[in-house]
Ligand SMILES: Nc1ncnc2c1ncn2[C@@H]1O[C@H](COP(=O)(O)OP(=O)(O)OP(=O)(O)O)[C@@H](O)[C@H]1O
């Protein structure tokens with residue numbers, strides 16, 4: 012090609028590419044390093060705190076000593092409560108949207124609403140839960156109000172992951188079943204759902220991780236600063252891990268002395284998320300192997 | 306001297322062998338058609354000539370691939386410069402998300418040419434070469450996606466011509482086009498032959514017969530028969546070739 | 556009969572499914588209803604504490620003031636009634652604790668039974684007086700006049716430069732400091748997260764080897780799953796002290812700390828969405844570029860990035876949305892001073908953090924409570940807009956793809 016010094020061109024192209032790639036690779040590694048740093052910092056500081064007593068005992072001496080048992084139990088209640096609400100409804104909704112709903116303006120509106128709900132900040136869910144469940148419906152600050160608020164928050168996530176799982180099911184399965192005279196629901200229940208099941212469960216587990224760490228929605232709907240006893244009904248207040256961490260790291264009676272507890276709580280929260288991710292990944296691998304073997 | 310040549314070429318994707326001992330030699334200014342059933346290695350073979358297979362990890366090549374007598378897989382070969390010598394046209398028209406003008410100018414720009422006048426002239430001649438100029442000269446600033454499929458494909462050929470390669474590699478260039486656009490491209494191939502050496506992969510026997518001088522029939526990674534097109538279609542030496550071109554298996 | 560049963564159950568199930576699918580829409584509608592019902596209520600209220608009155612001498616011609624004017628009186632920025640359209644009398648501020656200058660404890664009475672009379676005569680005898688006390692001390696013989704206070708106006712709410720809902724005698728409900736704080740912190744975050752996130756996305760989608768990708772991708776997804784309190788806590792114990800030392804500040808809780816924490820939190824969103832967009836670039840398009848002699852890097856910045864620009868835009872906008880709505884992490888690290896910031900190294904307070912910090916103390920249904928819901932409305936509208944923009948950008952993308 013005329014006008015161009017081939018060697019020089021190649022050199023400059025190579026140089027630019029090297030610089031750019033080096034830069035991008037460094038950023039990639041930098042980000043991963045930050046993540047690993049955050050994780051290992053909290054693991055390092057928290058690992059010494061976690062032991063059986065920490066997990067099984069009540070907080071003591073203004074939450075500077077003792078364990079986080081009631082917070083763990085509270086979070087357990089909230090996770091189960093919210094999933095009990097969001098999972099069935101979310102899966103049913105996703106089935107309707109993916110299998111039954113005819114394309115059109117209404118479907119688009121419903122989908123848009125779901126997307127919008129997914130984008131609403133969690134503190135707004137908190138406000139909403141407070142005015143509807145706590146005040147209007149009179150549940151008061153309670154596990155019920157908190158679970159419902161959290162349930163609404165994860166609902167769009169459950170719907171989205173379930174829909175994706177359903178979409179991944181090849182259409183030929185549906186056609187084959189319908190062609191054999193099965194009804195729509197029979198097709199969905201006996202053919203589509205079993206195939207989509209692994210991905211649906213994976214989504215469920217990941218949303219558990221999400222729910223267990225949410226703080227803003229429970230601030231005014233359930234969370235108690237300090238409760239020396241376990242909740243006895245769904246109308247009781249409860250402590251919760253993320254709120255506990257917030258409280259003892261910012262406004263506890265003695266912030267410095269409760270730091271170890273804070274590290275321990277942070278580590279427990281991270282472990283929950285980590286375990287959820289691991290289980291989800293493990294299930295994904297397990298099921299995809301099973302499919303291959305069949 | 307041959308323009309393109311492959312000597313004892315084996316090619317592997319990981320452990321699976323896609324090409325087995327391929328020997329072909331192609332004269333300059335000819336059109337060579339590669340035919341054969343799906344998965345037999347035509348695209349793989351075509352892409353050896355501009356080292357496009359390098360992009361796929363975990364591949365291995367044995368033997369020699371030569372352009373103008375030089376081994377293009379030898380150490381120290383500059384792949385970017387090599388690719389400038391070969392233009393490539395793909396199965397589906399794949400214009401860039403840019404204007405018509407910028408699509409054709411792209412190859413020049415990435416190769417360091419900044420002279421505006423030169424670029425304009427080269428874009429114009431390239432588009433004229435593919436007989437597209439009259440259709441697009443008033444909308445050079447429009448997005449290339451606004452063209453029809455056939456026009457897009459001719460634009461992609463113009464894009465390849467702009468960097469003045471000496472070889473054009475075409476992988477089923479008309480399989481996504483309507484008959485009229487296909488005819489236009491075939492006509493174009495015939496005209497381009499005077500300046501370029503063309504290798505074209507096609508599933509269309511008639512097309513191979515119409516446009517090519519010689520034809521290579523691949524089967525399961527092996528070169529079964531390679532001869533002048535007329536010869537291969539009228540008097541195949543090997544039964545398998547006969548079966549394929551008469552449509553007895555597919 | 557069996558057929559009928561089958562048909563019926565099909566219908567029943569379909570109905571059930573349909574109802575479930577409407578729940579999200581219903582929730583959005585309910586959120587809008589409750590949020591706006593409470594939030595708009597703020598404009599129907601006087602910024603005066605319930606049960607309290609502001610009184611002046613009966614001869615004073617001023618009858619109505621707004622929150623800002625009253626505040627200026629109490630800050631002694633306005634000292635003469637003429638500035639408020641009244642007579643040329645200097646303003647005399649009477650505070651409840653001043654009462655002992657006028658009356659002895661005996662005169663007031665053991666159970667404050669004479670307090671109303673005392674207050675009455677003070678207000679009646681000083682022409683330029685202004686006083687603030689509970690309404691219950693206004694008795695039948697009261698001769699002063701109660702000042703009317705304007706309801707909270709849109710202009711005060713959005714134009715006011717002070718957020719001090721519990722100030723007395725009138726609440727200051729200017730959201731400007733909170734909006735500015737939110738913008739500073741979020742844009743700081745996006746300034747950090749966007750370049751880093753894009754670079755990492757480019758690396759992951761175009762450069763990294765398969766094995767590196769397979770390790771990095773789940774790690775980054777894990778980053779997205781970690782609760783925001785944990786980020787906030789990390790920011791509190793590491794980033795805040797670091798900023799304090801690095802910039803030699805009195806406190807490390809600053810907008811910058813918030814931006815860094817939010818930046819880290821926005822990274823996964825930006826990386827995964829823009830990486831998806833880049834990986835969606837047709838392979839043939841990249842190959843065409845390489846076949847023309849372009850280097851890999853040229854192909855990335857001339858083809859891949861322009862081709863995925865709408866996805867990248869969506870990533871950036873969603874990242875901003877995340878940052879604007881994030882509550883806990885910001886609450887923990889930004890210092891929460893409700894002052895209009897002039898630099899990133901100052902303490903700031905964002906809208907969500909304000910709600911989280913104050914709702915617990917605001918009495919149900921009161922002005923403060925409603926004001927916090929109004930903040931929620933602002934947040935909701937912002938996120939709605941962001942969602943609509945993203946929706947628009949991504950449908951646009953689908954239309955331009957062939
Ligand atoms: N990227 C790849 N990785 C692994 N194997 C590949 C890859 N690309 C192609 N192959 C394998 O190599 C063999 C030849 O493929 P190739 O694409 O060259 O066939 P083809 O003759 O062009 O087929 P078609 O007519 O369908 O385009 C096939 O068996 C295919 O499965």
Ligand SMILES: [Mg+2]
Nearest residue numbers: 347348349476
């Ligand atoms: Mg092919």
